[in-house]
Amino acid sequence: MTKYTVEMINLSHLFHLLDSKTLIVPSFQRKFSWEQNHVLDLMESIKNGYPIGMITVLQGAPEYFEETTEDSSLLPNYQSRDGLSYDKLWIVDGLQRISTLYNTLHIKNNEFPVAYDFSLNKFVYSNEENTNQIRLSSLFSSKEFIRFQRESLQRDEAEILIEKANDLHDAFRNYQFPIQKFHNMNTDDVLNVFQSLNSRGVALNSEDLKNAMNYKTNKKINKD
Incomplete structure (x- = not known):
């Protein structure tokens, strides 16, 4: 089976x-x-x-x-x-x-401030507000992603930037x-x-796992 x-x-x-x-x-x-x-x-x-x-x-x-x-x-x-x-x-x-x-x-999570920089065409760690970047957490937040699109409309290269953002959004949402x-x-x-x-x-080895699997039993014995 x-x-x-x-x-x-x-x-x-x-x-x-x-x-x-x-x-x-x-x-x-x-x-x-x-x-x-x-x-x-x-x-x-x-x-x-x-x-x-x-x-x-x-x-x-x-x-x-x-x-x-x-x-x-x-x-x-x-x-x-x-x-x-x-x-x-x-x-x-x-x-x-x-x-x-x-x-x-x-x-x-501010400890994972990963963004995609469209001017550099790569992922970066960045806590700064940058119009060339989109925080990756925005890809799974409709509110944040729409806000990025709306702000991008104010830029000269708006059409290209929004297209790139949509492609990135689709790549992650469909993955x-x-x-x-x-x-x-x-x-x-x-x-x-x-x-x-x-x-x-x-990787953990078998002894690590055996010890972990006995954790509940050992903890109870020590308490008793």
Whole structure:
């Protein structure tokens, strides 16, 4: 019996999974470690329609995983689920990419001030107001994107600038990538899958994961 399924999702769907607290960061995941060049490279890949790799999740609520705390994640607070009944999807591989996408595109996080500079034709880190730049979070905010278009109309090269902005908007809003969902897996299955995955960041080894999977049990023993 196949233990996984693969489906294509767009970025808006990814953000919905995060905001609905369906997509969960387990406690064994390491903190965000990407440098600025990694973030810009990811944005360039999306703009050009290149693959950014598969996101891998474990579906269900395994007793040996614990959710991360708000302080250790760049994603929404997972500790208060507000009674939502969605199945949990535990992030096994792809956290660096997910964190980058959420904080760069979905929310206006000043620690991820990534913009596209139309005069330079490249992505940049910039906190300055610049008429040649559009903040990437504006691509997923109708209000902000319309404001950029309206302000662009006041410029001599308005038609060209708006066309470029629309192309960038479409590239990100239409972009799709694969998410691999594992299900009906026991402890050995999880360990084997985890060891076989390759990611852009520094991979955890099997001992890291074993320790994390025993985290709940160990914490209870120490308290007792």
